[in-house]
Amino acid sequence: MITQQQSVVAPNALKPKTTKLGINLAIAYSVFAAAVVGTFAGKSFAPNGFELVVANHYDLWFCVGLALVGWVFRSVGGHKGAIITMTILSCFIILTLNQGQLVRYLSLSALLFSMGMYGMGQSRNAVRVLISIELMLNAVNLNLIAFSRYVDPIQLKGQLFAIFVLTVAAAEAAVGLAIVLQLYRNTSTVDMNRFNLLKW
Amino acid sequence: MIPNGAEVFKLSRLSIAWLSIIFGIVWAVCWSIGVGLPMLLEGQFGERVTLINEILKAVTPIVAILVFIPINAMFMVLIERRALAIFTVRKGPNRVGPDGNLQTMADAVKLLLKEDITPTGADAFMFTLAPILFFAPSIFGSLPLLAAVTNNHDLFKILNLPTGIFYILASASLPVVALVMAGWSSNNKYSLVGGLRSAAQAISYEIPLVFSLITVCLMAGTLDVVKIAQQQAGGILNWNILGGGALAGLNQFFAAIISGQGADKALAAFYPYGGLSYVAALVLVPCVFMSFCLYLTSACAEINRIPFDLPEAESELVSGYNTEYSGIKFAIFFLAEFTNLFVVASITTVMFLGGGDNPIPPYLLDKFTPFPQMIAALRETPLVKDLHLINPETLFATFWVIAKVYSLVFFAILIRGTLPRFRIDQLMNFGWKRLIPLSLIIFVLVVFARGFVISHG
Amino acid sequence: MSYDNLTALLSLPVMETWMFYVLSALAICLGVGVLHDRVVIRSGFILIGVFGTIAGFFLLLSAQFLAMAQIMIYAVAITLVVVIALMLTNPRLEAERTAEPDDDNMPAMAKFFASCKRNMTLWISAFSFITLYVAISGENRWPVAGLPVAKDQVKVIGEALTTTYSIPFEFSSVLLLAALMGAIMIAKNEPLHDPDEEPKKAIEDSKTQENNLALTR
Structure with a gap:
């Protein structure tokens, strides 16, 4: 706790107006929680999963170093995205390094799906919400194709389903963007919080 | 007579000289990286350098393309200026070098030495990324074509994909995004309008383009460009431009007549339903020829050649999406445009004009010429046997490919000298109301007629 | 090879x-x-x-x-x-995200809960990722077939699309057509009863674009 307080105070002296304490705290906690849950999940589902992570010092410290590099970028005034990216990336590598091929792909698609979910909830621009939905659909496609590669490599049902997802995504993008355009013409805003005509 | 015959003579002399220089350099590079260096290394170090040799062989096509593109673009710019001068009865470039033949080299040096300016308010990263994204697909997209025109030569089969033509189309659709990116990031309204025009135009004209190529794939039964090129071997009647293999039976029929055996059997084998099959073949021939014309038209629109060059219309938008570009970035745009023209001509050659195939059928060729003996004699010489300096199988194919591709390029230049530019609404009407319905009709006709003819037996 | x-x-x-x-x-x-x-x-x-x-x-x-x-x-x-x-x-x-209240007097736990409340979406997505990961991971969880992938995939996909899955395929094409027409109808600016209008969406878009240029730039 003390180190966190200090690291918050020190940049504040340099940059008076950027206090992104809340989001940084939340990300740090969530990374910690994800790592803990992930390692325990690895321990419970895989025999020797936890020991493998810990024994493989090089990889672990590589990932921790990656996160530290991100933190340093942040503290010297780098882009805020740097640390988020670094933490997510290192968390992802820790979680998937000792898993099988299929689980890696599935974890990546879960990560992309959650990122799309975050963007869908967080962004106020309607078009960016649509972009996030496209990201989620892509994650689903990745999932389906990973399954079709590793579980069903002869009949390729996953790829077939991915083709249908592709067409639905194209239709969704066309109609959704047309709706956004028309909304913009009528209300001259694309802010999601302003679209509250049906709220009671 | 031709009013300026001297200019025509200069043009043809120039083309022959430049083409021999270009392909001599490319051939030397290919041989030295793909064959010569591995042989030398293996002679020196034996088995230890196998991995290095594999890597060398794998990078050969990319190096060949990277060497080929700049000199080819210089040649194409020069020949375009000269040919346009002939069409409009004036003198072309005539100052730099003998007869102005070094004009494009001087231009290239000028472009490379110019200052590279990023305008104020521009998104610098996107501004730099756009030319790269415009140029890279034309390199990577043309790799399967290399395998196709050299008949799956050992050095060039690294990217011989089973989904070849789909790969080419996917990479050919990427530059549009780069144009929108260039237009948006240069902080200039003319650039933005140019980029948006290119997006609208490319999306509209991609549909007839894909349909015309799908027609050919439907007749060939595969997406693999190497297989499509191999199927068309054996004379002009087998080429896809004449019915997509619907006349293959006719070809066999002529071969049987000349060899004097089983002429009627050959016809029956390829046209199993009698009169219905002949009608189907008669439908297929104009349909596939129409799709060839459709492909040329929509490819012209896709790469912004002149009747469709609305994204860079000089008279309305200053220069469209590349208004703000200068120096090496502009040079990359310029290079990529001419490379795209060349790639389109190569796709047409492989998909419609038989790749490296000789237009004279082999049954006639074997009778009249000593080519087979010549090739056999060539194969025995030490140049081929020990050094692999010349590949006798692909020697003539290379000549035919070069002839076909540069005739198509010349055809595009001819169109540029002939036709005026479209207006944007005319362009959209032409695309959506003429080309797309026409391509759909052709597609449906080919689907139904294909079942009655056995193509490419 | x-x-x-x-x-x-x-x-x-x-x-x-x-x-x-x-x-x-x-x-x-x-x-x-x-x-x-x-x-x-x-x-x-x-x-x-x-x-x-x-x-x-x-x-x-x-x-x-x-x-x-x-x-x-x-x-x-x-x-x-x-x-x-x-x-x-x-x-x-688009308005910038509202500035976070900078209250240093709050205790750590309260600060933590406040940030939780602000970043609810982040927490939900992180939680969903962890849930998905726990559900996914582990050895022998999936019946992985050790087979090599089918050699002529395009053929397999094409045959399945035209035989087993032909009806969904047709429906998806109908869906695409309906979505195309619907998108044009929605995005069109004029009133619907105008008799001599033409469905030139791209031209309309480019015209509107030119009008909007002054605003965007």
Whole structure:
């Protein structure tokens, strides 16, 4: 706790107006929680999963170093995205390094799906919400194709389903963007919080 | 007579000289990286350098393309200026070098030495990324074509994909995004309008383009460009431009007549339903020829050649999406445009004009010429046997490919000298109301007629 | 060498692991860029990179056809539509996120809960990722068939689409057509009863674009 307080105070002296304490705290906690849950999940589902992570010092410290590099970028005034990216990336590598091929792909698609979910909830621009939905659909496609590669490599049902997802995504993008355009013409805003005509 | 015959003579002399220089350099590079260096290394170090040799062989096509593109673009710019001068009865470039033949080299040096300016308010990263994204697909997209025109030569089969033509189309659709990116990031309204025009135009004209190529794939039964090129071997009647293999039976029929055996059997084998099959073949021939014309038209629109060059219309938008570009970035745009023209001509050659195939059928060729003996004699010489300096199988194919591709390029230049530019609404009407319905009709006709003819037996 | 050199090269185990991590690093960086970039149009352009890397994953999973379709449909068509829509709507008017209250007097736990409340979406998405990961991971959880992938995938997909799945395929084409027409109808600016109007969506868009230029720039 003390180190966190200090690291918050020190940049504040340099940059008076950027206090992104809340989001940084939340990300740090969530990374910690994800790592803990992930390692325990690895321990419970895989025999020797936890020991493998810990024994493989090089990889672990590589990932921790990656996160530290991100933190340093942040503290010297780098882009805020740097640390988020670094933490997510290192968390992802820790979680998937000792898993099988299929689980890696599935974890990546879960990560992309959650990122799309975050963007869908967080962004106020309607078009960016649509972009996030496209990201989620892509994650689903990745999932389906990973399954079709590793579980069903002869009949390729996953790829077939991915083709249908592709067409639905194209239709969704066309109609959704047309709706956004028309909304913009009528209300001259694309802010999601302003679209509250049906709220009671 | 031709009013300026001297200019025509200069043009043809120039083309022959430049083409021999270009392909001599490319051939030397290919041989030295793909064959010569591995042989030398293996002679020196034996088995230890196998991995290095594999890597060398794998990078050969990319190096060949990277060497080929700049000199080819210089040649194409020069020949375009000269040919346009002939069409409009004036003198072309005539100052730099003998007869102005070094004009494009001087231009290239000028472009490379110019200052590279990023305008104020521009998104610098996107501004730099756009030319790269415009140029890279034309390199990577043309790799399967290399395998196709050299008949799956050992050095060039690294990217011989089973989904070849789909790969080419996917990479050919990427530059549009780069144009929108260039237009948006240069902080200039003319650039933005140019980029948006290119997006609208490319999306509209991609549909007839894909349909015309799908027609050919439907007749060939595969997406693999190497297989499509191999199927068309054996004379002009087998080429896809004449019915997509619907006349293959006719070809066999002529071969049987000349060899004097089983002429009627050959016809029956390829046209199993009698009169219905002949009608189907008669439908297929104009349909596939129409799709060839459709492909040329929509490819012209896709790469912004002149009747469709609305994204860079000089008279309305200053220069469209590349208004703000200068120096090496502009040079990359310029290079990529001419490379795209060349790639389109190569796709047409492989998909419609038989790749490296000789237009004279082999049954006639074997009778009249000593080519087979010549090739056999060539194969025995030490140049081929020990050094692999010349590949006798692909020697003539290379000549035919070069002839076909540069005739198509010349055809595009001819169109540029002939036709005026479209207006944007005319362009959209032409695309959506003429080309797309026409391509759909052709597609449906080919689907139904294909079942009655056995193509490419 | 097998039937196709690229697939053979990509299916080497070492190659696959390295390529997977390089591509996933790219995908995560670009994905964060898409969600985080302040200029919305630039995030629309970064989206091309995300789709491109996902096409790279498809190549790794030896689904070539889908990779090409991904590039052609997602990375070019959908991204272009998104970018043009972003240019037509005016993203500069989007309000910045409200500044977070800087209250240093709160205790740590209260601060923590306040940040939780502010970043509820973040927590939900992190929680969903952890849930999904716990559900996914573990050895022998999935019935992984150790078979090599089918050699002529395009043929398998084509046959399945025209025989077993022909009705969904037709329905999806009808859906696409309906969506196309619906999008044109929705995005059209004029009243519907005008008799001599023409469905020139692209021209309308370019005209509106020219009108909006003064606003966007």
